[in-house]
Amino acid sequence: MCAKKASGSAPNGEAAAPGKEEAAEHDHDHDHEHDEEEGLSEEEKKKIALESYQKAGKIAKEALQRAKAATKVGVKVFDLIADTEDFIVKQGGGIGFPMNVSINNVAAHYTSGARDMTEIEEGMIVKLDLGVHVKGYVADTACTLNFSKNPALENICIASEKSMEAAIDMIKVGAQTNDIGKKINEIIKSYKYQPVKDLSGHSLDRWTVHGTKQIPLIPQPTGQQIEEGDVFAVETFASTGEGQTHPLQIGNIYQLSLRHVPKIRNQAAKQLVGFIIKNYKTLPF
Template sequence: MDIEKEAYDKIIEAGKIASKVREEAKKMIKPGVKLIEVAEFVEQRIMELGAKPAFPCNLSINDIAAHYTPKLNDDLEFGDEDIVKLDLGAHIDGYIADTALTVDLSKSYSDLIKASEDALYTVIKEITPPMNIGEMGRIIQEVIESYGYKPVSNLSGHVMHRYELHTGVSIPNVYEKTNKEINVGDLVAIEPFATNGFGMVKDGNLGNIYKFLAKRPVRLPQARKLLDHISKNHSYLPFAERWVLKSENERLALNSLLRASCIYGYPILKERNGGMVSQAEHTILITDNGIEITTK
């Protein structure tokens, strides 16, 4: 995408907000703290600072790599053996910053965390546009494997456009033969995942994150009302059930929208062999003057 000054300023500001909230929320992740406290803090703090959440705050624990956000009235707490992926996004007028880190409450997985972090910073340093995405995957894979772990091969980073979280090319975490490239003007989220497991994720249960698909006929009046609200307020970016349900009584309406394919529910992504997973993520903007990490 061509970057005009107004868009550039919003991209940079969204990145500053996302990184500030990430560091504040990191300190809250402790044994006995409820996940919903951290998620709601993240989402409210992003708005306090002048942006909006680009997606629900993800808090994915242990072998869950991605796509879990607390449900309405969730009472799940962090445990003292957990390895926690905190993944959050902020946007200003649709210009997105996406960032993540891993918190090891067990103090047993420092090398696993270093593997994904080192892969992230190494590949960013090596980017010279135009950059072949398969070559980026090779760098990520080599760094993670040098620590004795496996990259998660079926998760990837992504190019982002205005109000579009995943669009264009994906940035693999392993080598693949391809002619696809990232180039000047691209806004890219790079997110290496490392694991001591199999090296792939599989779909689990729904993780309480949804996206709007289309307005279709539904019978329940409550479902029609909910669909109207979702289509008006969450038509572009993913949303949490917490954002649209006022009480458990409305869950029937949400489920009817799922069945009617008005909305899509994201499944949690679990490591195939139950391995522990770490994640590190930054958003970069590729400019004529070089690479800018918007979420540093």
């Protein structure tokens, strides 16, 4: 079992709708990678999964460190994302999801398109969130950078970090996700902030960033049990607002739902769907 060390802080809980205007091409033949596991024993499959998670995690860690160092006042957000994703591919990883750079009251899930001229400025709180996959096994990591001198925001990153660390310590086989949520809520509120209630940590499955299990940021009446083999991304968000998000009317991240692919007659559309399936399967792009 492995966990993602990621924390995000949003001065006001406002979540961006998913989006990305231009999808970068990747040369990984995911169909071939999937076929590699056919006929293998369960132990062999587990070994491939573990090795893939480890490689993805190593690349993700290096990519985040590089992105943190490059995030400076005056840097164009689109260029930061393009450079980071280029590094990931050159290291042998696939893009688990478009890198998110969410600023100030935008809590999560925002990525820049080519027309976005936004630059990092003094006073901003910047959330970096990136994903790397190897053979469909995703490592998901994030951090928050505070360029603000506002005293009210002095401890917001600390609140997120401390609650994240406590949550990671609690992740063990048999633990209940609602108990972890209670601890996250308790720590964030001890710093006089509000947890963002409709964002959460989540399990990671092959070719799936958001799995079926969630680690909430507020107490829940019931939870889910952590089992051997589960993989989690631990995410905590502290807010100076009410801790409630709403979708923005922008978005350029997309994801293919294989359960809802309509019958397509147009040849160009068929080729597009084929390209998406081959290069991304059910990962966001």
